[in-house]
Structure formats: C-alpha cells, structure tokens
Amino acid sequence: MDLGIYTESADIYDDFELRGKGTSDITNQKIINILEKNSVKTVLDMSCGTGAQAIALARHGFDVTASDLSREMIEITKTKSKGLAIQFNVGDMQYLDLGKFDAVISMFNSIGHLTKEQLFKTLVNAKNNLSKNGLLIFDIFNRDVMPLLPRHKFIDQAREEGNQFLIRFTQFDFSRPEGILNTKQTLLIQKGIGKTKTINREYDLLTYKRKELKFMLGEAGYHNVHISDHGLADFADLENPLVNMLMHLVVAVKLD
Ligand SMILES: C[S@@+](CC[C@H](N)C(=O)[O-])C[C@H]1O[C@@H](n2cnc3c(N)ncnc32)[C@H](O)[C@@H]1O
Structure with missing residues (x-):
C-alpha cells in the first residue's frame, strides 16, 4: 500500500485538508449525532490521520482509540491531542484486533485507498472490533457523481x-x-x-456505487445498512465548490 502522500507530507496535511474548510466540523457533528443516538461510549477510528474526527470525538467525551497505518500521521494526532485521553495504535485497518468498541469509524475516503478485496477484508475484520449492536461508520466517494x-x-x-x-x-x-x-x-x-x-x-482512490456497497456489506455479514449522501444541503453555504461536487456516501451499519 503506497502511503507516500501521507507519510511524506503529514506536516502539511492539515494546511490543505483541514484548515480553511468547514467540512470537518459538519462531518464531526453528523458522526456525534449518530453516536449519541446509539448510546455509543467507545470509538475506534481505524484511519485517524491527523485526528480530524478522533480529537473532536474525544473532546466531546467519547472514549477514543485512534489508529492509522501511517506513524507520521499518528504522531501529529498525538501532538495535537495533548491532554486528551486518546489511545493510539499504528496498524493496517484490514487486520486490527484492538478489543470491542461501540463504534468503529473510518472517514474522509480512507477506505478508497484499499482495493475491493482489501475493503472486504476490512469490513469482515471490523466486526471483530465491534461489540454487540456496534456501529460501523465510513464514507466514500460516490461513483455516480x-x-x-x-x-x-x-x-x-x-x-x-x-x-x-x-x-x-x-x-x-x-x-x-x-x-x-x-x-x-x-x-x-x-x-x-x-x-x-x-x-x-x-x-x-476507489469509488463505489451505493448498490455495490450494500452488496459488499451484506456479503461481509452486515444487514442493517444505512447509506446516505453526505447531504448537499449541508454544504450549500460553503464557498468551496469542489466540496459541493465531491459528494460522499456515508455508510452507517449496525451489527444485528
Ligand atoms: C484522507 S486521510 C483521512 C484521515 C482522517 N480520517 C481525516 O478525516 O482527516 C486517509 C488516512 O487513511 C490512512 N490509511 C490508508 N490506508 C490505510 C490502512 N490500510 N489502514 C489504516 N489507515 C490507512 C492514511 O494513512 C491516512 O491517514
């Protein structure tokens, strides 16, 4: 897996991907809403990057474990989250075995870096990290747009x-x-x-159609699947037209 774009440019990730955009706050609020609705307390972020979601969730009071394949990205999350009780792990999301969490998340197209086979493996493996009735949440570019x-x-x-x-x-x-x-x-x-x-x-990045994702999730053993557009309306006020165009599909799955 080529992680060059993250490991070599971890120090400028926030400059170009997080700061100056309001999208991160909107995404985090959406995740928090879903987690609270499902009485989630513990969260595993399988691809935390520089902590866009992990830090916000920890600040909000969730018990967060932040994992990523890139040590360089994790180091930045560590520096940014001083004072917060986040557990860290460096590892490939296909093989994580970090305990049982109420929710497992992977945001901002992280899974787009995986091949289809790797995504399937990741989906199956995520179940090992989820408690009964656990929630899996991820997003991915919508191939249709x-x-x-x-x-x-x-x-x-x-x-x-x-x-x-x-x-x-x-x-x-x-x-x-x-x-x-x-x-x-x-x-x-x-x-x-x-x-x-x-x-x-x-x-x-690999993109997916809604139907394809639903099928894959079913094959991986998830049945209670909700797939929604990221919500164009939410982005309507933002000035960055790219964000308006790059609609994500957000997938939330509850284990039966
Ligand atoms: C677009 S960034 C998203 C980071 C963060 N979630 C955010 O919203 O800013 C994608 C992240 O996925 C990580 N990643 C890519 N492949 C991975 C894998 N197989 N296992 C774990 N992390 C992976 C990269 O290192 C990178 O930090």
Whole structure:
C-alpha cells in the first residue's frame, strides 16, 4: 500500500485538508449525532490521520482509540491531542484486533485507498472490533457523481494563512476502469517572501456505487445498512465548490 502522500507530507496535511474548510466540523457533528443516538461510549477510528474526527470525538467525551497505518500521521494526532485521553495504535485497518468498541469509524475516503478485496477484508475484520449492536461508520466517494468532476486542471485552494501562502492545483482523471479516481496535484507553499516549496503528487482512490456497497456489506455479514449522501444541503453555504461536487456516501451499519 503506497502511503507516500501521507507519510511524506503529514506536516502539511492539515494546511490543505483541514484548515480553511468547514467540512470537518459538519462531518464531526453528523458522526456525534449518530453516536449519541446509539448510546455509543467507545470509538475506534481505524484511519485517524491527523485526528480530524478522533480529537473532536474525544473532546466531546467519547472514549477514543485512534489508529492509522501511517506513524507520521499518528504522531501529529498525538501532538495535537495533548491532554486528551486518546489511545493510539499504528496498524493496517484490514487486520486490527484492538478489543470491542461501540463504534468503529473510518472517514474522509480512507477506505478508497484499499482495493475491493482489501475493503472486504476490512469490513469482515471490523466486526471483530465491534461489540454487540456496534456501529460501523465510513464514507466514500460516490461513483455516480464522478463523471461530473471537471477534467481540466484547476486551482482548488488559494489561501493566505498567517505568513504562509497556500495554493493547490488539482486535476482529476476518472476515465480509468473499475471506478478509480486518479488525482494529480501540485501544492505550492510559501512562507513570507521565502522560496516557494513545490510538491507534486498523484494518487488513486476507489469509488463505489451505493448498490455495490450494500452488496459488499451484506456479503461481509452486515444487514442493517444505512447509506446516505453526505447531504448537499449541508454544504450549500460553503464557498468551496469542489466540496459541493465531491459528494460522499456515508455508510452507517449496525451489527444485528
Ligand atoms: C484522507 S486521510 C483521512 C484521515 C482522517 N480520517 C481525516 O478525516 O482527516 C486517509 C488516512 O487513511 C490512512 N490509511 C490508508 N490506508 C490505510 C490502512 N490500510 N489502514 C489504516 N489507515 C490507512 C492514511 O494513512 C491516512 O491517514
């Protein structure tokens, strides 16, 4: 599994993926609502990254275990969550065996990095980490909206933050078979009037159709499946048009 985009650029993940966007707060509130409705107390985040969900959930009072395959990303979560009682683990979500949790989550397209076979393995394995009536929540790009993505290279971020300039060019390619969304990006970071740092990166994410996910979840032994769009209405006020277009399917599954 190539984790280069995370391990090599963990220090700038928040600059481009979290800060300057309101989406993280909206996602977290949605998750909190679902967890509270289901009387969840313990949560395993299988792909915590720099802690976007894990830290918010711990702050809200949930007992959180934060896991990720990238040690570099975990280290950033650790630094950001000082004072919070989060348990940490470095590991591949396909094979985690960390106890029984009321909820297991994996957010922001993390599962898109897995092959279909790996996702199936992850879904089956997640059951071992779930208590009776446990909840599994994850999100993934909706393959049905991928053809709507622009095909040209465009600027999807341009911000001045503190003494930093942050610019990102993105180009999508959804022409490959099997629902693979290929993304090429150029990140420009400049502190003050210092030298511009340029990072070129490329990664593939697997996208899914609702029906396909439902079938896979059924095969993996989950039956009480709820799949909803991330909710375009929620994003309507945000200025980033990309977020409006990249609809996620959010999947919440309750073990019988
Ligand atoms: C897009 S980031 C999402 C991180 C965080 N949940 C967020 O919302 O910012 C995807 C994360 O998945 C992790 N990841 C990718 N493959 C993984 C695997 N097989 N097991 C565990 N984590 C994985 C990456 O290291 C990365 O931190």
